[in-house]
Amino acid sequence: MSLKHAILVLLDREPGSGYDLTQRFGKGIGHFWQASHQQIYQQLKKMDEEKLVSFKTEAQSGKPDRKVYAITNQGQKALAIWIQQAEKPPVVRDALLIKVFAAKPEDKDAIIAELNRHILIHEKTLTSHQQLEADFFKADSKLQQAAKFQYLTLRRGIRYEREWIEWLEETRHLIENNEFPTTPA
Amino acid sequence: MSLKHAILVLLDREPGSGYDLTQRFGKGIGHFWQASHQQIYQQLKKMDEEKLVSFKTEAQSGKPDRKVYAITNQGQKALAIWIQQAEKPPVVRDALLIKVFAAKPEDKDAIIAELNRHILIHEKTLTSHQQLEADFFKADSKLQQAAKFQYLTLRRGIRYEREWIEWLEETRHLIENNEFPTTPA
């Protein structure tokens, strides 16, 4: 189970509350591991029981108390072991592709509309990724060094989005014009 | 929930038993929707209760009875409606990327070994996809026409695998030689 390890990775860099982690999942690591706040709170609770993390309650005037979690020694050990282990590529489950696979002539318009929707979504993500990339190249070599591995995963995200857009646009073209591909992919 | 609809797509083409469907999930649709036999049997049971499918028991000499499922009219309606609906792109959850993201200098060798393992896996899948693609181009135009939409999804599969391999090889090179990317992705 990798939500646990994704959380350990984040806490290993910097302690934080469930709320903080939820925000951080929206950025960096969230490009390839998504989690909702419910999942994160539940997981932190379990991980506290397993002694992988510990927390201090910070009282705040008015607002609810913040539970600031930190990784424990045991958590660091577990993380180091996990990183060394082999992973299977994740299973692919993509409903859009089932739809294209199953499309009948009468579905043509709906499929094209759906391809267009997905093009917009992926273009948006691509643009946001490319902005982060620009920041990386703008940074001085010290910061680049520190962020190298993160940036390598960002490159993967950029290519993933770009590849989607290319396929979506080509497929839209072929369906719209009732054409067949003439060359291999 | 799309396992349900993936099953409906398959049964809409041809009736079959849970076992048949398990085999079929290993091919075509299985490139983008994976399901184990346990999931399929459980799902078929539910779908029978929902009247989306029906089955006839075929006695076989010696072997256990085959339950041959077929899509019902209601199932066909549900499928037609589902195809017209919008889908969100699936959430990405890829543990390998967490590992690269989190890698420390002492993890270098383990990460490179892991990248190599994944290169082999994706190369194998790519080769198998490309064989199916070759079959498509060998077929006459009538068969091509019938298989057009399936082939479009296969093209996506091919590019997905190729893109992975490119990223994995580039990343391996950059880590092995302690280099930084010099150009954007």
Add this chain to the structure above:
DNA sequence: CACTTATATGCAATTAGTTGCATATTTATA
């Protein structure tokens, strides 16, 4: 002043998927 957004945490119920096991026969292989 009302409304929205952000901060901050959590429970309960449900759905979806995985893991491990169990059974029983036929056919192909060493």
Add this chain to the structure above:
DNA sequence: TATAAATATGCAACTAATTGCATATAAGTG
């Protein structure tokens, strides 16, 4: 002739993730 692989279906327990709800305050906006 023993063994493995393919055929065929299923239960039970568990883990992971989603959905919907609930609470409470502060800060910013129209």
